[in-house]
Amino acid sequence: MKPSLSRRGFLKSGGALVISFSLAHDAFGQAKPAPLPGSLNNNRMLDSWLRIDADGTVTVFTGKIELGQGIGTALAQIAADELDVDLKRIRIVYGDTALTPNEGQTAGSQSVEQSGTAVRFACAEARDILVNAAAAKLGVAAIAVTVKDGTCVTADGKSAAYWDLVGDAKLKREARASVKPKPASEHKWVGRSILRRDIPKKMTGGAAYVQDVRLPGMVFGRVVRPPSPGAQLAAFDEAAVKRMPGVIAVVRDGNFLGVAARREEQAINARLALKRSAKWTETESLPPSGDGLYEHLMTKAKSIDSVVDEKTSATAPPAAKTLNATYTRPFQVHGSIGPSCAVAQWREGKLTVWTHSQGVYPLRGDLAKVFATDPANVHCIHAEGAGCYGHNGADDVALDAALVARATGGRPVKLQWMRDDEFQWEPYGSAMVVKLSGGLDAQGKVISWTHEVWSHPHNNRPGAAGGVNLLASWHLAKPSKAPFPVDPPQPAGGADRNSIPLYDFPNQKVVKHFLPEMPLRTSALRTLGAYANVFALESFIDELALAAGADPVEFRLRHLKDPRARAVIEAAAQRAGWQPNAKGDGARGRGFAFAKYKNLACYVAVVADVEVDRASGKVRVTRAVSAVDAGQIVNPDGVVNQIEGGIIQSASWTLMESVGYDRTRVSTRSWADYPIIHFEDVPQVEVVLLDHPEDRFHGVGEGSQGPAAAAIANAIANATGKRLRALPFAPERVKQALA
């Protein structure tokens, strides 16, 4: 992969319609501007979103990044439709602190919603400006112009193409969002399963990832992490490692230890030698493991308690029957197949980093804090990494590379974590406890509901105020402070995401116990708290349905008014051939679950079929059927791909995954310690899409994981009559439950 052009070089390249780039809205002395749709609101200049070049191409600038979710393809589809140009003309520039808008993090399944909405309105407005410029040039009214693949044509055959209008059309102005985007009926590209543009190079060995960035004079770096959280470096044999073949620099700063070498395997060998020679003072800083963890979270961990939601009814009768249940989820990893990687280079006090961070601007800010420099001296450029399911080591490794690159005399350093670095030090998805209580009236309706959730933070990304969220910064001789964790507030929520039932219950109370201290570091893993909350909530709904003698699907519908929620539930049940009140046969069973992600994004219902081997305790999901309402769909196959992947990944989390540790160290180091789902255990997945072209975009990347987990739990209960409430449903645990 060749390095990107510099901003100046980029802007110089070719006769561009946009000759200078306006990143910031200049609002000096002005009243607060009117809100604009999507990310346009914070990046208000039209030319920060698109550029039209004399060579017949359109460049769309997004602050989001490609992480295999197909955002580049979806944005190109949206832009091509609004501009009336062929898809092939669209080029996408992803997160780059010198080139693109600042759209914060690529997270929360919000890329199409935020960036797509901005691109849609910006392109609609740009088309209007271009058509007016063409009309003026051709001496006709704008209404007399039609656009075919970027060429404005009049009835009598006169024409002017966008690319001929350089200098005539002014995109360097604030967006007004006054031009209405096209109705779905006029879309040529949106709504079609266009093949993703990032895939061909990935299948042929093209330079596709940050791991493929190669710069002149580049050397290779590795880090040596402490053996446990809080460990202090007492001694190591620097001289011996410096004598090893190829070693250029050994970097020690407090408890940070890194190495650079000419060749990658030399850096790996030097890392191993450093590791062996280093003496650390360790402390027992970790919580109990196993069941003791959950007791600890509920009773010992420091907690900030809040009532998230409460409603009471004066008229509801007292409960005829009350159920209580507690559900747990362990620490789990992102586990990207490729360990985190970055390339960093220092030149004259300025730092350039190629990174697969989900947010190039927030990363830039945190790097600038660590190096006590102006953010303008740090340039972060997106390059894709291996699968990203939230806040993994991408940001941390960028700092590691930058720290090691300070010692290489201006030579760029490519630094990739080893597998054990990733397993031991990536931020985990938090362990959680969810305690539920529900009351049924005599007619089998839920009349009271309480949901209590205990959780560490789910959002400790760079960019937070009051500190630095980069691992190595806390290990330096002059350490940075970690910002005090903040849980994303409702309505999206963090620890409490999806804790408020979508069902209509007359009395309900939701309480959050936010545990800000993290002996094991946690942050955003796909869905944040929604995976555990939906697992618990939708398991408990089935427990209440059973107690009410009701069919689980009918029981859900009994409590739901939202017509779109009902529609996905009915669609999933129908496609799966749901038989009301069907009982499992001891080994095989079927379960249902549903959620509206964040209570404000996509609706997903899942039916799971399982087979339980009672002798070994092994559970296999044989088939999953899902119905999805994601609002307006840009790329149907992209949505299906996200849902399929979400369900299968969730099956892996739910059946197999938990981080191992003792009171001092994390013991999970390799895939042997942390098995994930293999081909032979992967279920068939069928997805039904309910399209709502009249609606806005809803993200789907995180919609299916919670429902999939609960559907599996409900299927096991249906099969065996045993309710499992502690994740994961690993063979030993299942065997014990069935004994």
Add this chain to the structure above:
Amino acid sequence: MADYSLRLNGATRKVSSVAPDTPLLYVLRNDLELNGPKFGCGLAQCGACTVLIDGKSVRSCSVPVSAAAEGAITTLEGLGTIEKLHPLQRAFIEEQACQCGYCSNGMIMAAKALLDGNPRPSEVEIKQALNGHLCRCASHNRIVRAVQRAAKEMA
């Protein structure tokens, strides 16, 4: 340190001053600037670094260059190019058989070894052949469909 002549993708490529125990992966990626084989675990657990040596699927993170030099090496780049795709590459694109694509190299190379020995594998045989390859984005079903599609095209 030693020099090697590698038989790689039908050509001979020389690499110089490499320690004999250097894993083949780093020689391919860094000396020869290939992107196909990926570093995933360095422990032969995940399959991202898979290449073929004399037609057999091997984990290049765990094969010393000195041993690899004795065989004929095929990497993803040796199968086809964007302009002239191998049926497996075409099938992976048509089936959109990835999200991030980091594991795809290993999947395609293992499938190549499978199809070379068994041109019409059953679904079960495909899953068996790929079972030691990890995919975290969970594109497994699409990958199986892609291998089936390629097998049909190649038949």
